[in-house]
Amino acid sequence: MALQHFGWFLGAGFGVQGWGDPTYGVGYDWKKPAVYQDAARVFEAAGLDLFIIEDGVTVPDTYGGTAEVNLRDARFVPKHDPLPLVPYLLAATSKLGIVPTLSASFYEPFTAARLLATLQHFADGRLGFNVVTSGSDIAAQNxxxxxxxxxxxxxDRAQEWVDVVRKLWRSWDADAILEDTERGVFADFEKVHTIDHKGEFFQVRGPLNTAPLASEPVMVQAGASGRGQQFAGNNSDVILQLASTPQRMAAYRSSIRDVAAAAGRNPDDITVLFVVNPIVTANDEESAAVRARRAELTQAAIDEALQGVSYLSGVDFKKFDLDEPLPELTTNSNQGTLDNFVRSAPSGSTLREILQARANKDGLAVIGTADQIADHLGSLADEVGGDGFLFTGQVHPAHVHRTLDPLVPALRRRGLLREELGDGGLRANLADF
Ligand SMILES: Cc1cc2nc3c(=O)[nH]c(=O)nc-3n(C[C@H](O)[C@H](O)[C@H](O)COP(=O)(O)O)c2cc1C
Known part of the structure; x- marks a missing residue:
């Protein structure tokens, strides 16, 4: 077993944390930074490399054509913008990588380059950014x-967006700022350049008007479709992915590495992290009870699963008969997510069978005692030959502590989790092993 990189993916975004848990709201207010700062401190002490915060810009109403379930159950909504949270997380930590999500479809590249550069100066190299293309029409309509x-x-547009953002970051030579008080020269005008970008989608003059960066923010991405993988493999430093079996994880990783190599990159410079949802129990009896509860397909469980896939794929799953096979489905939104869902059961399965299969062997859930989960992740790491894992789950204190307090020592005993993060920033920590 080798050291793995670990992180936390906050799939609820800067949104409601812990709704439905008996501890909901006890001692914290999800609308304020403190609960996320507490979680970030725990992640840093645990030796996790990075904390990624999801984002989206809609009140989802795809499922059944109404926002009823999403609002009733606080799913994906309400949420704040994650960028203003970043300085609070940076202030609470000194080594952890902080990664907000940002939409290449809705941020102008100049605005994004400027915001991220500013934050990276605060972060001393600890900033990342999760680039998404925001597939849903209801987002586009905003x-x-x-x-x-x-x-x-x-x-294609996102590719040009990344190119422009990076050109802007490089529009100042590293030694452009002289701060030469004797000669009275702050910056050397010959070392600051317009970029004069004129592409298919963007026209940007430059230069950026912030100070040059010692290191660029780490780019994170989650493309899953063929085109998505091209984009991720060509550009990203960290790639996050959902995959339900070790075979699919290994295939995904090798395909991304091939793309990177074909683009002239060193595949070892890319960190591929698979999302897992550890559910730590005290013993086998509790594990069996958790499994039995998850396997019950109650209406609430059906709504929970279907609102999620409806939102992410843009396909209204309420309109399908639970006991009929699903028709062929395509989407202009998140293709990988739809594909992953449909392939959870053999082709021709009914929607109920798909839900049942997912409830019984939820690809992301790893249920067991801390030692069992650590063993499982260790053997998964060996089988996939991967770089590491992202824990997912909401960051209300009960969940963070229930998960990490027992799991961190179990992972450390097996040599899977580092003892301590380095001080060199996110890129340096990712390059440690
Ligand atoms: C782990 C993970 C996290 C993601 N986070 C976000 C997010 O915060 N916001 C968003 O709009 N899309 C998010 N996505 C969607 C991806 O950016 C991408 O659109 C999706 O993986 C589908 O890509 P594809 O069309 O190439 O399959 C996420 C996907 C995955 C797998």
Whole structure:
């Protein structure tokens, strides 16, 4: 077993934490930074490399054509913008990587380059950014479009967006700022350059008007479709992915590494992290009870699963008969997510069978005692040959402590989790092993 990178993916975003848990709201207010700062301190002490915060810009109403379930159950909504949270998380920690999500579809590249550069100066190299293309039409309708642009074209546009952001970051030579008080020269004008970018989607003059960066923020991405993998493999430093079996994890990782190599990159510079949801129990009896509860397909469980896949894929799953096979489905939104869902059961399965299969062997859930989960992750790491894992779950204190207090020592005893993060920033920590 070798050391793995670990992180935390906050799939609820800067949104409601712990709704439905008996401890909901006890001692914390999800609308304020403190609960996320507490979680970030725990992650740093645990030796996790990074804390990624999801984002989206809609009140989802795909499931059944209404926002009823999403609002009733606080799923994906309400949420705050994650960027203003970043300085609070940086202030609470000194080594942890902080990664907000940012939409290449809705942020102008100049605005994004400037915001991220500013935050990276605060962060001393600890900043990352999760680039998404925001597939849903209802998101696009908040930004003046009738519907989101076509899937592959969206990635072409995101590629140009990344190119422009990076050109802007490089528009000042590293030694452009002289601060020469004797000669009275603050910056050397010959070392600051316009970029004069004129592309298919963007026209940006530059230069950026913030100070040059000692290191660029770490780019994180989760493309899953063919075009999505191209984008991720060509550009990303960290790639996050959902995959339900070790075979699919290994295949995904090797495909991304091939893309990176074909683009002239060293595949070892990329960190591929698979999302897992550890559910730590005290003993086998409790594990069996958790499994039995998850396998019950109650209406609430059906709603929970289907609102999620409806939102992420843009397909209304309420309109399908639970006891009929699903029709062929395509989407202009998150193709990988839809594909992953449909492939949870053999082709021709009914929607209920798919839900049942997922409830019984939820690809992300790892249920067991801390030692069993650590053993499982160790053997998964050996089998996949991967770089590490992202824990997922909401960051209300009960969940964070229930999960990490027992799991961290179990992972450390097996040599899977580092004892301590280095001080060199996120990129340096990722390059440690
Ligand atoms: C672990 C994970 C986290 C993601 N986080 C976000 C997010 O915060 N916001 C968002 O709009 N999309 C998010 N996505 C969606 C991805 O950015 C991407 O659109 C999705 O993986 C589908 O890509 P594809 O069309 O290439 O399959 C996430 C996906 C995964 C797997």
């Amino acid at each position: 930004y003046g479009l009738d519907k989101q642009i076509e899937h592959d074209l969206r990635y």
